[in-house]
Structures are given as C-alpha cells and as structure tokens.
Amino acid sequence: MELEPELLLQEARENVEAAELRRELGHRLEGAGGGGVRGEGRIKESASQTRDVLKQHFNDLKGTLGKLLDERLVTLLQEVDTIEQETIKPLDDCQKLIEHGVNTAEDLVREGEIAMLGGVGEENEKLWSFTKKASHIQLDSLPEVPLLVDVPCLSAQLDDSILNIVKDHIFKHGTVASRPPVQIEELIEKPGGIIVRWCKVDDDFTAQDYRLQFRKCTSNHFEDVYVGSETEFIVLHIDPNVDYQFRVCARGDGRQEWSPWSVPQIGHSTLVPHEWTAGFEGYSLSSRRNIALRNDSESSGVLYSRAPTYFCGQTLTFRVETVGQPDRRDSIGVCAEKQDGYDSLQRDQAVCISTNGAVFVNGKEMTNQLPAVTSGSTVTFDIEAVTLGTCNNNEGGHFKLRVTISSNNREVVFDWLLDQSCGSLYFGCSFFYPGWKVLVF
Numbered sequence: 001m002e003l004e005p006e007l008l009l010q011e012a013r014e015n016v017e018a019a020e021l022r023r024e025l026g027h028r029l030e031g032a033g034g035g036g037v038r039g040e041g042r043i044k045e046s047a048s049q050t051r052d053v054l055k056q057h058f059n060d061l062k063g064t065l066g067k068l069l070d071e072r073l074v075t076l077l078q079e080v081d082t083i084e085q086e087t088i089k090p091l092d093d094c095q096k097l098i099e100h101g102v103n104t105a106e107d108l109v110r111e112g113e114i115a116m117l118g119g120v121g122e123e124n125e126k127l128w129s130f131t132k133k134a135s136h137i138q139l140d141s142l143p144e145v146p147l148l149v150d151v152p153c154l155s156a157q158l159d160d161s162i163l164n165i166v167k168d169h170i171f172k173h174g175t176v177a178s179r180p181p182v183q184i185e186e187l188i189e190k191p192g193g194i195i196v197r198w199c200k201v202d203d204d205f206t207a208q209d210y211r212l213q214f215r216k217c218t219s220n221h222f223e224d225v226y227v228g229s230e231t232e233f234i235v236l237h238i239d240p241n242v243d244y245q246f247r248v249c250a251r252g253d254g255r256q257e258w259s260p261w262s263v264p265q266i267g268h269s270t271l272v273p274h275e276w277t278a279g280f281e282g283y284s285l286s287s288r289r290n291i292a293l294r295n296d297s298e299s300s301g302v303l304y305s306r307a308p309t310y311f312c313g314q315t316l317t318f319r320v321e322t323v324g325q326p327d328r329r330d331s332i333g334v335c336a337e338k339q340d341g342y343d344s345l346q347r348d349q350a351v352c353i354s355t356n357g358a359v360f361v362n363g364k365e366m367t368n369q370l371p372a373v374t375s376g377s378t379v380t381f382d383i384e385a386v387t388l389g390t391c392n393n394n395e396g397g398h399f400k401l402r403v404t405i406s407s408n409n410r411e412v413v414f415d416w417l418l419d420q421s422c423g424s425l426y427f428g429c430s431f432f433y434p435g436w437k438v439l440v441f
Helices: 005-032 037-117 124-135 161-172
Strands: 182-190 193-200 207-216 223-228 232-236 244-252 265-267 283-285 291-294 315-322 331-335 350-353 358-361 364-369 378-387 399-407 410-418 426-430 437-440
Touching: 182 244, 182 265, 193 207, 193 244, 207 232, 223 232, 315 426, 331 378, 350 399, 358 410, 364 410
Parallel strands: none
Antiparallel strands: 182 193, 193 232, 207 223, 207 244, 244 265, 283 291, 291 437, 315 378, 315 437, 331 350, 331 426, 350 358, 358 364, 378 399, 399 410
C-alpha cells in the first residue's frame, strides 16, 4: 500500500527533526565533556599531566633526600676527624716526651761508661762532666700516661627507627584526586577587570584558604593574584578583548599542602577600562591611569575620567587606598558632562558622596547620609534608567535615573533628574588635601 504524499512528507519531517535532536544532544554531551571526544581528551590529558607531575616530584624528592643524606654524612665524618685529632694529640706528645727521655738516658749511660773506662787521673775531667750532667737530669721522671679506660674510643650512634619514620611518611606522601574540591563558578567582566567567583564542589572538604591564579592564554606561566578565605576576587589590569585563563585551588583546614587545581576557565572583558584624565596638575596617576593620588600641588579642581565610559546598568566602583585630611567639599561621583571651573562635584548635573559621608544630588545635600570614607572603603554607584521623555514633575528634569550609592555596608537610593538623556556618564573626584588615593574599576 502506497502512502499518501502528505503522510510521506510528515514522516520525512519527523525523521529530520529526530536527526537534528540527536545531533544537538551529541553536541551538548561533547561540549559538557560528558562522554564525547572532548571529555575523553580531558581525562587522557589530565592523566598524562598527573603522571608527569608525580614523576618529576618524586625525582626531585629523591635528589633532595640524597643531597641531605650526603651533607649529613660529611658533617659526621668531619666530627670524627675533629675528635680524632683533638684526642690523639696529647698521646702523641706523651710518646715524644718518653722517647726523648729514653734517648737522653741512653746517651748518658754511654757517656758514663766511657768516663769509667779511663784512669782516674786522665779521665777525671770526663768523669766530673758526666757527674755534673747526671745530677741535672731527672732519670726517674716520666710523663703521666692516661689509663686505657680514659683513652677515647670513637663509635657511630645510628637510630634505625628513622627508617620506619621515613617509610611511614613516604607511604602517606601524595594523593591522586579525580576531581578538585573547588571549581570556578562564574566570570564577570568589568571595565579593566574580571570578577572571578568560585565554590566548593566537595562537601567533605573544609577549606581554610583559596589560591587564585591567572595568565594570558598566550603565556605559559600562571601567577598568583589572590590568597585568602574569600570566594570572590576581582582581577584588575585586564586588557580588553584579550583571553585570560583562571584556575583556583584550596588548602584544607590545618593542612599545609594545596589541593589540585580546578579546571581552567577562559574569560575576557569587552568593556573599555576606566581611566582618569592624565596631565591634571593636582593629581598623580598610575601607569594604567586607573589610580589617582592627590599630590601636594596647590592646584584644585575636579579630576574627571578620560572619557564617558560609565554606562547605565553597570556597577562603578571606587576603592579608597589611602586617605588624607578630609574636607566637606571633597567629592567622589559621576556627572553628565565635564564642567571646568568647579572645585567639587557638588554641583548641578552630578551626584556624589563627600568624604564625610554626605550625599549630593545636583548640588543639593540629601537628608540620608552614608558612613565617612576611610582607608579601604569601597564606594559603588549603580544607575538605572527609569523614565525616557518628559517627566510629569515640577523639578525641571526631563530624564530620570535611579541611583544607588553603597559604602561600608550601607546604601542610599534616589532619583536623579537630568536635563537630557545621557547614554554614558563621566566619573570624577576632588580632594582639597593631599594623600587621598582612589582606584576606579
């Protein structure tokens, strides 16, 4: 029985959909490393790397142990030489004294025999000389010779139990883990940086510290960027549109060794780094121009960003590295445009926080206040667009933004009215006394 053309077409469509579903599932499995070629490759590659690490480590360990044993042997042999030289010298001196005394006595005996062979008259002078010499020599005197029990007898004291101790340590040294106890959970791009978050994946592992490393994908060397108990860190000095690799490990509670590394994750930032304007007389900038230091110059004014690089929906963060003398006119904040001739951001078309914690919106101080800014304080600005077009209000603004300023675990939320829509904003700071250093990211 022949099928109708409609049924044949329907069956063909179902077969195509089934094939596409199978292909999609295959791609997902392969991408997740759950059983595809990539998963098998990861197992083989990690196994090969683990073998190389184990071989290299134990070869290094054998070399170090051999070197330590050789050094200890040399030290003990030197002790033997020193004791031998110090204890044998008195015996050598005693033997020399005895030999000298014996030789003197033999010479005196021969001289006496010769003197007595001659007659009394002609040998009187020899006999007199012999008698005089004999009276000045103590023939019955010998140096004190130590008893045999007092003579040192060297021996080596070796404790064979060290072999069992070393054996126990060697048998317990090193482990092979199939999965690291910690993995990178999320990479969040920031202007000039990437926030790295990680978490434990082994419930039986109690972490005391974490260690985060990163490198450019073109580099062969990872470098430490964070060691501590936190599970989140922002890695700064990230070049835009450049791929970086990140990995993390942990140290168990009360342990000295680090766990195996997590699976490396690749991340990058497409956001333009925030930079301060270079060449402003009152401020010194870091090489990447993301840190501004108020110097001793008497020049005052607002230091603005190089460009309007802050966009609504992002989080703008200022971290105060060092502080100087505070002044109520100090300011840290954002503005719609640069305006020269002002000493502070406490003006129209700007929102800011002063170092005493006061918050200003378009030059007016708010009733709500944040804690005073101190060394290590982090001030964040989160801004969202609320209204586009004309606002039904009598406050003169036509564009409304909702601003959240946070500092020292407190925050204030308010609406900021602007004369016109701004796709991006400038940031700035002003300090009247030197010593203030601010990092922006």
